[in-house]
Amino acid sequence: MSRIEQTANELLQLLNQGEISAVELTQNYLDRIAVADRQIGAFLRVDADAALARAADIDSRRQAGQPLGKLAGLPVAVKDVLCDTDTKTTCASRMLENFRPPYDSTVVAKLKAADAVLIGRTNMDEFAMGGSTENSAFQITRNPWDLDRAPGGSSGGAAACVAGGMAPLSIGTDTGGSIRQPAGLCGVVGLKPTYGRVSRFGLVAFASSLDQVGPLANSTEDIALLLETIAGHDPQDSTSLDVPVPEYTSALDQPLEGLRLGIVREHFAEGLDPEVETTVREAIKVYESLGATVKEISLPHSKYAVATYYVIAPSEASSNLARYDGVHYGHRTAEDCSLVEMYCRSRAEAFGPEVKRRIMLGAYALSAGYYDAYYLKALKVRRLIRQDFDAAFEQVDLIASPVTAEPAFKIGELANDPLSMYLVDLYTVSANLAGLPGISLPCGFSKTGLPIGLQLQAKPLAEETLLRGAHMYQKATDWQTKRSDRV
């Protein structure tokens, strides 16, 4: 089975012109998954029969001349954290191993309404906590560029399935970098929208003030197409923004003359891999050659972003995950014991080490005597971080930076060092704290053949500028067309 090289937009054209059927396309991807995913492990579950049945339905509606949704016939992989009544939603946790949601998340409902073929559910760090997908309770996912290396996380399966040619489009979630970091490490494009741009209804909550759903794909056009499909106000999510959704796909192709690109002084400091720095600086030169003006700016509080994040995110997590009590859904201990003991045992038996660590950290930061020193303090620093960005975006339209300080690390390399794993989020967490949109796109390779990512960030709701900036770079370079030949 040869690998499908086309982007989602190209495939959509073939589908619309009748040159390929949705069944054929779906079968091609299923065949590819059957071969490649034995090595990569991106998918937790693939329901081939359901996907083919759905594709057949779309084909017959197309033949009958009925109106079809905007993704009609395109396979889409979904991270196993968004509720879908047609399958379990496990969050890669023993806690929800058998959880069958009673309703669809808004994002899944929108994908179904757009006639996407939901091809499978992708692996992730348990409850989206982690940066390597090693915290999945069920399986390891491998980086398609080097099978000894991690794909990043927490949306590691979402990035690896696109990088491995097993899905043209994929949905991830990003709380501190969980779309952009794995996209960067796997050499694909990943976008975290503005907080509130995409509904969180039916997304299993990790840190509610930071979580956001977003697309991963091989090109910026594909990202725009998928974002257009899932974005928008949702009365079921009171934090979703009641602002019209622009036609992202039509705003991509505009010259960059006059675009002001910011480079953050603090980003190019100690700890940044020299190869990553060189590659990112090369990408910035491409922007200059395309007519953008580059300006150095400062985000003085950016060095506190990881510390701020690792107070706020675990605090929200400890509160959100209190719902797993062995009563309403999820795992309950088999031991015969009192109610409180049942809670304590059920949670201890079903949560993995990183989830426990974050719950403990959050419960500590919120506990009497420490609330002011940690949680309240972090919320104040969060405002300073946001104000830095507000000031920066008076001077520039986009901020360019690395996605991570280094290319993909080895599986197991950081597994026993939680703090080092947290520091991988250095360049990505600020966007979540400030609610900004950010995109990660391929901009080169290390000497050892590992992808290196470029991150662009924009002010809230400036996704059009962000996508245009990413797209014009991709038109001028060919990094996004590179595919791993390892699998």
Added chain:
Amino acid sequence: MAITRADVEKVALLARLRLSEDELVSLTDELSQIVGYVDQLAEVDTDAVEPLAHAVEVHNVFADDTVRPSLPREQALANAPSHNDQAYLVPPVLGD
């Protein structure tokens, strides 16, 4: 600030997590490291700064006060570890 084993035991009870001896030992060490890192926030002057709980400060989103169908009982109970078709079943709240 160093976190003691007693702190970890207290927080574990608050968080309703029954930790093993090994977990108590490793979490005491790991949480101390992480909190030690987070302690750098103390050096930031935040005296005149209001906390920011939400990046997009949306306030007072009202929903219409109308009766809508809620989740049917059967569906609400479908994922419960223990129920009697009417309600969730739990162990005795007051132990002996």
